[in-house]
Amino acid sequence: MIGAALALARVKLVLELRRREVVFAMLLFVAATIVIVHFALRADEGAGPRAAAGMLWAAVVFTAVLGLLRAFAAEAEEGALDALLLAPVDRAAIWLGSALAQLGFLVVVELVAVPLWWLLFFQEGGPEPLPVIAALLLANIGIALVGTLAAGLALGARTRDVLLPVLVLPLAIPLVLAGVTATYGAFGEEGGGFGPLGPLGFLALYDLIFLALAWGTSEHLLGD
Amino acid sequence: MQPPAVTLEGCSKRFGERLALRKATLAVEPGETVVLLGPNGAGKSTLLRLAAGLLRPTAGHARIDGVDAVDAPRAMRAGMAYAGHRSQLYRGLTARENLALHARLHGRALDLDAALAAVGLADRADERIDGFSRGMLQRLALARATAHDPVLLLLDEPASGLDADGRALLDGALMDGHGRRTQLVASHDADLPARLGARAVRLDAGRLA
Numbered sequence: 060m061i062g063a064a065l066a067l068a069r070v071k072l073v074l075e076l077r078r079r080e081v082v083f084a085m086l087l088f089v090a091a092t093i094v095i096v097h098f099a100l101r102a103d104e105g106a107g108p109r110a111a112a113g114m115l116w117a118a119v120v121f122t123a124v125l126g127l128l129r130a131f132a133a134e135a136e137e138g139a140l141d142a143l144l145l146a147p148v149d150r151a152a153i154w155l156g157s158a159l160a161q162l163g164f165l166v167v168v169e170l171v172a173v174p175l176w177w178l179l180f181f182q183e184g185g186p187e188p189l190p191v192i193a194a195l196l197l198a199n200i201g202i203a204l205v206g207t208l209a210a211g212l213a214l215g216a217r218t219r220d221v222l223l224p225v226l227v228l229p230l231a232i233p234l235v236l237a238g239v240t241a242t243y244g245a246f247g248e249e250g251g252g253f254g255p256l257g258p259l260g261f262l263a264l265y266d267l268i269f270l271a272l273a274w275g276t277s278e279h280l281l282g283d
Numbered sequence: 284m285q286p287p288a289v290t291l292e293g294c295s296k297r298f299g300e301r302l303a304l305r306k307a308t309l310a311v312e313p314g315e316t317v318v319l320l321g322p323n324g325a326g327k328s329t330l331l332r333l334a335a336g337l338l339r340p341t342a343g344h345a346r347i348d349g350v351d352a353v354d355a356p357r358a359m360r361a362g363m364a365y366a367g368h369r370s371q372l373y374r375g376l377t378a379r380e381n382l383a384l385h386a387r388l389h390g391r392a393l394d395l396d397a398a399l400a401a402v403g404l405a406d407r408a409d410e411r412i413d414g415f416s417r418g419m420l421q422r423l424a425l426a427r428a429t430a431h432d433p434v435l436l437l438l439d440e441p442a443s444g445l446d447a448d449g450r451a452l453l454d455g456a457l458m459d460g461h462g463r464r465t466q467l468v469a470s471h472d473a474d475l476p477a478r479l480g481a482r483a484v485r486l487d488a489g490r491l492a
Binding site for chain 2 (some may be wrong): 139142143
């Protein structure tokens with residue numbers, strides 16, 4: 060099952076390397092968002108850590124949705140999903156392979172977006188990098204798991220381009236709240252909330268819950 | 284007693300307002316080849332997708348070896364193949380990469396060169412298939428469907444887009460499988476049943492004749 064998921068993830072990464080259809084659009088979107096908000100907030104005059112943290116996380120989530128809209132595009136082109144559904148592998152492997160690819164796309168996008176955000180919003184100082192990176196990695200996993208599950212759900216719908224954000228964005232709200240809190244806390248400010256787990260513990264718990272949920276339901280979601 | 288390889292019992296399928304298949308009942312015995320004939324829109328593709336377990340019937344049952352087709356376990360899926368109107372391949376991969384993925388998902392070490400040579404694509408093996416013609420895609424889809432030597436082969440108008448050589452290859456593959464595996468083939472070629480020595484079943488406006 061893991062082997063099949065890795066094989067599918069590899070296929071999607073190879074396709075992206077050859078066609079550059081998803082990551083390039085995501086990069087343009089996230090960079091444009093960060094630059095526009097930077098000038099709108101006059102960040103060089105001090106936008107404040109909470110505004111900067113919120114801006115980063117809003118950009119990450121909306122950019123992720125852009126990628127998720129293409130999560131099963133390669134399978135839709137020539138009906139490859141039929142071949143995957145009939146292959147003698149656990150159908151969770153189809154979802155997991157796509158989720159791993161989405162995770163890879165997000166990491167690549169953030170390798171550009173986070174330094175740009177840092178450069179534009181914090182000429183001096185800035186947050187502690189490690190908690191921000193940890194929060195981004197944990198949130199990326201959650202977004203990829205939930206988003207790919209939602210993309211699978213929306214697959215057969217005529218209005219999937221509208222349906223997918225409607226499904227994903229409410230589910231991503233807890234991730235954004237925890238991410239903003241972790242990022243704000245990395246400035247040495249009191250973020251508040253999330254109890255004894257803290258925002259990073261909450262993000263890890265979110266990932267575990269949705270990993271189990273998606274694993275258990277993907278067999279039924281991806282079929283007829 | 285061994286159940287039929289494919290069974291449809293009063294199978295109907297509705298897409299919104301349209302009833303694509305009406306109470307179809309059909310049994311295909313193990314090793315038998317059945318050719319589904321009928322005009323466009325008769326319900327041939329719907330019947331094949333129900334038999335493959337890719338669609339759930341609105342009413343009735345579709346079974347493979349006596350097991351509900353939608354719930355066919357992995358071991359059963361390992362022995363079947365379905366090729367539809369679309370090639371079911373990844374357009375950004377090469378022909379060889381597509382077959383390698385198929386082999387990987389089936390957990391089989393397949394001779395990819397032999398599989399590609401069998402459909403006349405040996406010299407195009409390392410080309411990305413987004414430059415392939417419809418006929419070449421059909422050939423590769425046939426290679427994908429037969430490479431793991433399935434015991435149940437479901438083909439939906441496999442000759443569409445094929446040239447004369449391609450049709451000869453297809454006939455050869457179907458004749459090779461005749462009696463050795465169960466084959467259910469949708470076709471517009473009224474002569475195909477006679478050429479294969481197969482049973483012909485006619486489908487019209489969603490009804491089996």
